[in-house]
Amino acid sequence: MTVALLISLRMSLTVSLLVLIFISGVVAQDGWAVHYNPKYICALNGSTVTMKCMYRYLVIDSSQNSFWSTIRSSDEDLLNDPYYRDRVQYHGDQQQSTLRLMNVTEKDQSTYHCRYKDDRFRGRYRDRGVDLSVTDLQVEVPERVIEGDKVTLTCKTTCSLTVQPTFTWYRNGRYLSSSTDQLHLQPVSRKDAGRYRCAVLGQDLRSPEVTLNVRYGPKSISVSISPSGKIVEGSSVTLTCSSDANPPVEYNWIKGTTIVGKGKTYTMKEISSVDSGQYKCRSSNEHGEKLSEALTLNVLYLQVEVPERVIEGDNVTLTCKTTCSLTVTPTFTWYRNGRSLSSSTDQLHLQPVSREDADRYRCGVLGLTSPEVILNVRYGPKSVSVSISPSGEIVEGSSVNLTCSSDANPPVQNYNWFKGTSLVGKGETYTMKKISSVDSGEYKCKSSNEHGVKYSTALSLDVLCECLCLCSPTGRILTLIKTIQSLEDHSHILLN
């Protein structure tokens, strides 16, 4: 296609030109020939861009007569548009015009044309113009990052920047490095986790922060115990497991080889010696599991240990037992019926033990005290005595109880009654009904338990008869008459 273009410009006569051009495919139809450099700009949000147009086939009379426009400014001079006015600067001469547009935003994305103020050219602007794209910065991180992966963070723009700038990288607000639009973390470690942003050196523009989440299995697991120090029977104890992992772990508690609990903490209320043992915590997430070192739990308790069977006269030793071996040899305290004794070792000697020693004992060490134990001292019967009921004169025909009492531990199981040397009865009480003078005599009680036998002193029983005694000259009893009233009726003569 051949185009003939005649452009006449109002200039001083000396520089007036007549240009006749024969060109094909270069000049816009019915347009004027301008050349843009660059033709496309990808600019960072907030930056300043410079567009340049060169008049190709003409020289304009004055730079004052050129201006820039866009559809957004309705093809009018940008300087007349309040939206642009403050951000626009023109520079130029008779062959070119430069537009400086400051603080560009996405709203400025458009095609910009350079124009000439001459009504003859209105409606004939068909040149390509300069396409402006404005981009922000965006850090792109892989969705799922596991420690050890090869990870690349990319500082993304929506258009490809005309000039390749130097990118700077920040982690958690701190400058990291200046490099390209890619940050390589190879291999990535959990220490790389954080908030990343990128920026362009020399520009105010910064990307929003993006969090890099690095997933990893449990590390550095540890178990702590509360309260620390000695653990006293009956108290409450909490074990706490902590491990570093992402995502968070599940915890299991293992005593020996058995799982005894779940969760970050494991609480034992009213702890007792059966809770002593080795505890471990296992933490696991989808990326691995880890077992803590064993924590040995010693439930400290004190107990007074006494021999099973203590018999009066034995040499007896009470021992203050602890469930764990104490690293230092501490001072023990012994208490008898609540009162402290002088003994300071873990043993209390009762040599020989007497029944007066049968008391309540407890021991103490390091601020702990044992429960009280009662010392049971066994002994055979002591101080056996016989009592008679009723007391006073005993008249023939009445009923009499003899009761035996004795001090013994365990209590006397067997009582035997003797009149003189012959066994007459058993049991604690010996009853004689309708007593008669033949029952007079000396009575003894024999009491016994497994530790011994003891006889009471003799009790002499005199049965008084309500009778008249006719005595022979020799002094022997000749007659026994029951009652005075029956003297006539019943008269017996007993001859001895």
Ligand SMILES: *[C@@H]1O[C@H](CO)[C@@H](O)[C@H](O)[C@H]1NC(C)=O
């Ligand atoms: C571009 O920059 C302007 C001014 O700093 C800001 O208001 C706007 O949000 C930015 N655009 C984006 C998409 O961040």
Ligand SMILES: *[C@@H]1O[C@H](CO)[C@@H](O)[C@H](O)[C@H]1NC(C)=O
């Ligand atoms: C460009 O932005 C900077 C900072 O955001 C501001 O100080 C300056 O006044 C702006 N310039 C124009 C011409 O709007």
Ligand SMILES: *[C@@H]1O[C@H](CO)[C@@H](O)[C@H](O)[C@H]1NC(C)=O
């Ligand atoms: C009891 O201890 C005393 C002194 O410690 C000793 O003389 C005695 O032989 C011991 N008795 C017995 C039965 O061991």
Ligand SMILES: *[C@@H]1O[C@H](CO)[C@@H](O)[C@H](O)[C@H]1NC(C)=O
């Ligand atoms: C003798 O003991 C029996 C049984 O314990 C009792 O019933 C009786 O009253 C006692 N007699 C006297 C005289 O104490």
